[in-house]
Amino acid sequence: MAWIETVVNGLLLGGLYGLIGIGLALVFGVMRVVDGAQGEFMVMAAFFAVIVLAAAPDLHPLIIFGLAILFSFCVGYVYQSWIVNRSMQSSDPLAPLLLTFGVSIILRSVMVEVFGADLRGLQLGSLSRASIAIFNINIGVMPLLTLATSIALFLLLQWMLKRTSFGRIIRATADRRDIVRLFGVKPDRVYACVMAMSVALSAIAGLFLAARASFTPFSGVERLLIAFEVVVLGGIGSFWGPLIGGLALGVTQLVGLKWDPNAGLLYCHLLFFIMILIRPSGLVASRS
Amino acid sequence: MTLLEVSGLNVFHGDLQAIFDLDLRVGEGEVVALVGANGAGKTTMMRALVGLIASKQGRIRFDGAEISAASAEDIARAGLCMVPEGRMLFDSLTVLENLMMGQVLRRRGYWTLERVFELFPILAERRSAMPRHLSGGQQQMVAIGRALICNPRLLLCDEISLGLAPLMVEQIYAAFAQIGKQGTALVLVEQDVKRASAAADRLYCLLKGRISLETAAGAVRVEDLTRAYFGA
Amino acid sequence: MHLRLVSGVVASILLSAGAPFVLGDGALRLWTEALLILTMAQMWNLLAGYAGLVSFGHQVFVAAGAYALFLAAEALNVSPYWVLPLAPLAAAFLAALVALPLFRLRDAYFSIGIWVFSEIVATLVTKSSLTGATAGLPLKTSSLMDLDWFEPTLFWIASVLALAATAGLLLLMRSEFGLGIMSVRDNDVAAMSVGVDVQRNRLIVFVISAAGCGAAGAVNFLSNLYLSPASAFDVSWVVNMMFIVVIGGIGTLEGPIIGTLLFFALREIVTGQLGLSGGWYLVALGSVAVGTMLWSPRGLWPALSARWGLRFMSVERKAPRLALQDKPNND
Structure with a gap:
């Protein structure tokens, strides 16, 4: 029974990992940019929510979440159109990479200086601690909400990309960024929208992390490698992959920790390393 | 009525100049052939006209407006569209979705999805196929249909027949007759002089980035053309 | 050209030979650190800039060199200076070992793959009592060194490493081998078609790059007299x-x-x-x-x-x- 509980908790943790990976995968899939600052945007949204909650304690959590997501959406749009788009004109893929790592260091260090490096949480009253019992397994409400949201967002994103005309434009831009211009599409604007969505998705991950556990300015960078693993395992450019990758890593981490308590992320890394050697193009075959 | 008027156009590829002081004119509803050997600068010229190459000098007037500094997006919006060389379909979009990209410009007119399917019935049949599963000729049809749905005033077609079976080329050129009937002006860029001049009203020949011959398509003299095509 | 190179090298040698007698302790330590970082940067540059492989995991070679030095000095009970040559060897060995699986990966996959490899090694080292686990290792044989000349000696070693890295990179890239490397980076299919052995060239560059980082890492931790896994695998x-x-x-x-x-x-x-x-x-x-x-x-x-x-x-x-x-x- 204890093992089943571990697996279930692993799946719930995997929901969070999937959420973290999805934004990164979206950006990489559409513009071939590895965004090193994604983790910091996650933490930034959490700090934003903490500040708003402190200023207006009576606000409903959903409104606070909404504000934080909207804020992150705008940040993402500006980040892409003012900064990342400019460096993407260079033919060298290292330019946007270093640029985003630079942004990540700036954001993280400013957050440390301004807010300090202490552990913080987003107290949503009883919701943060609540749990329900299913078949004698105790399941936290927040982790369950995380996984449900994660799956819902994956479905929504999938629907948007496959079924809407905006999704079609995004896929076409990912295929051929110069040819779409012949149809009146401005690639820079598409990229800005994609980055905005991606940062908003990271924000959701950050809010859930803050609400179910605690966070510091370093919470983002500490999960950057696992986010990369989620994306690569899921197959770069695939949009379903990150959820599957995230679930696999979440289960592996908790089962590994139960078996070998001071292993940290060792078994996640081992799983990743073995998988990537067996299938160098990821678990889910790439779209392109 | 002149639809497109190019005068004194120079186009650059980094430090290299590809097009020199070029003049060119396309009338309303006219079909113009632009021929030239491989490397004469035909594709560069086309990409410069639609705004995909920004490093250029000279005047380009389209439909009465100066467009030499306009963005590719605005040029397309004005009704100057292109079927690019190598077809350049969107690989992760189905045939139908590729065609629907033409609707993004929202230029309404004669050409709709239904009319493109009438023109190329095979596309209706294969509407949910991915481009990589189509034959070269079918891919070319998608590329043409995608541009037609933009309802262009002037359509630039770059190397339509390249790498296609003769029968397929026949079929596609037959479609051009129908496209011309709707009043769409056409520029047909070809290496195959015979094919292009048969379909066109007027003909330009390009040699090393310069116009080497301009003539009515019916009155081409073989020795003139040979000189203009290969250089003396 | 060779004249300029030789005169440049000679000038650098003279400068660094005299520097410890002019600079204060703090400045000398700072310069030592800078020269070691420069060595590592040139090694990363060799791999990314010339062979086109962007590594996010070079800290594993820094750590490999440092652990080799600390463990060997303790095991053989000799002055750390004597076992310093083992540091680049250990890093090179590790690189050669892991190259086999890693080279199957391309581009971003390689970058992330090597980072994950580094994390795996870090966790294993942190778990093993042989390598001092989380607590790390003190340099047991530090008493065998002449501490009066400790700082200058480290500075001189660092100078030699930085100079060797830079001059060696220059000579390497001017050689036929270097041209082969750069042709692989610019277009590997074309390079292969004219007979450049792509994988072998990549392997050589990768191993050299790891060895340089291992040597610089070992000297860096030698100057601390103490090695912790958290800072080695940072x-x-x-x-x-x-x-x-x-x-x-x-x-x-x-x-x-x-x-x-x-x-x-x-x-x-x-x-x-x-x-x-x-x-x-x-x-x-x-x-x-x-x-x-x-x-x-x-x-x-x-x-x-x-x-x-x-x-x-x-x-x-x-x-x-x-x-x-x-x-x-x-x-």
């Missing part, structure tokens, strides 16, 4: 290498030198002169990186040398092709 090592190389100018030999000078000047000014905390230094560093990538994406050195027509050790580089990048347009 991802900051590779982040610093990357920042220095890309800001200075990747694929040039001068770039990492400029980058290193800027890196340390920034740190000394922000934390020393201005008296601000380390956090603000990181903000400044990040801002320099962002600014450079926006205004001169190829780095500072190519921009400066183009403006002033400077050329010292020119070995050119073009951007690596990403397999996932847009297809090139025809004509």
Whole structure:
């Protein structure tokens, strides 16, 4: 029974990992940019929510979440159109990479200086601690909400990309960024929208992390490698992959920790390393 | 009525100049052939006209407006569209979705999805196929249909027949007759002089980035053309 | 050219031989650190700038060199100086071992794969009592060294490493082998078709790059007299290498030198002169990186040398092709 509980908790943790990976995968899939600052945007949204909650304690959590997501959406749009788009004109893929790592260091260090490096949480009253019992397994409400949201967002994103005309434009831009211009599409604007969505998705991950556990300015960078693993395992450019990758890593981490308590992320890394050697193009075959 | 008027156009590829002081004119509803050997600068010229190459000098007037500094997006919006060389379909979009990209410009007119399917019935049949599963000729049809749905005033077609079976080329050129009937002006860029001049009203020949011959398509003299095509 | 190279090397040797007698203790330590970072940066530059392999995991080789030194000195009970040559060997051995699986990965996969490998090794080292686990290792035989000459000796070793890395890179890239390497980076299919053994060349460069980082890492921790897994496997090592190389100018030999000078000047000014905390230094560093990538994406050195027509050790580089990048347009 204890093992089943571990697996279930692993799946719930995997929901969070999937959420973290999805934004990164979206950006990489559409513009071939590895965004090193994604983790910091996650933490930034959490700090934003903490500040708003402190200023207006009576606000409903959903409104606070909404504000934080909207804020992150705008940040993402500006980040892409003012900064990342400019460096993407260079033919060298290292330019946007270093640029985003630079942004990540700036954001993280400013957050440390301004807010300090202490552990913080987003107290949503009883919701943060609540749990329900299913078949004698105790399941936290927040982790369950995380996984449900994660799956819902994956479905929504999938629907948007496959079924809407905006999704079609995004896929076409990912295929051929110069040819779409012949149809009146401005690639820079598409990229800005994609980055905005991606940062908003990271924000959701950050809010859930803050609400179910605690966070510091370093919470983002500490999960950057696992986010990369989620994306690569899921197959770069695939949009379903990150959820599957995230679930696999979440289960592996908790089962590994139960078996070998001071292993940290060792078994996640081992799983990743073995998988990537067996299938160098990821678990889910790439779209392109 | 002149639809497109190019005068004194120079186009650059980094430090290299590809097009020199070029003049060119396309009338309303006219079909113009632009021929030239491989490397004469035909594709560069086309990409410069639609705004995909920004490093250029000279005047380009389209439909009465100066467009030499306009963005590719605005040029397309004005009704100057292109079927690019190598077809350049969107690989992760189905045939139908590729065609629907033409609707993004929202230029309404004669050409709709239904009319493109009438023109190329095979596309209706294969509407949910991915481009990589189509034959070269079918891919070319998608590329043409995608541009037609933009309802262009002037359509630039770059190397339509390249790498296609003769029968397929026949079929596609037959479609051009129908496209011309709707009043769409056409520029047909070809290496195959015979094919292009048969379909066109007027003909330009390009040699090393310069116009080497301009003539009515019916009155081409073989020795003139040979000189203009290969250089003396 | 050879005259200029030889005179440059001789001048550098004379300068570094005399420096310890002129510089104070603090300055000497700072320069030692800078020269070691420069060595590592050149090694990362060799791999990324010339062979087109972007590594996020070079900290594993820094750590491998350091652990080899500490463990060997203790096991053989000799002065650490004697076992210093084992450090690059250990790092090279590790690199050769892991190259086999890692080289199957391309581009971003390779970058992330090697980072994950480094994390795996780090966790195993942290779990093993043989390597001192989380507590790390003290340098047991430090008493066998002459501590009066400790700082100058380390400075001299660091100078030799930095000089060897830079001059060696210059000679390597001017050689036929270097041309082969660069042809692989610019177009591996074409290089293969003219008979360049792509995998073998990559392997050699990878192993050299690891060995250099191992040697520099060992000297760095030798100067601390203490080694902890957290600092040895710190991802900051590779982040610093990357920042220095890309800001200075990747694929040039001068770039990492400029980058290193800027890196340390920034740190000394922000934390020393201005008296601000380390956090603000990181903000400044990040801002320099962002600014450079926006205004001169190829780095500072190519921009400066183009403006002033400077050329010292020119070995050119073009951007690596990403397999996932847009297809090139025809004509």
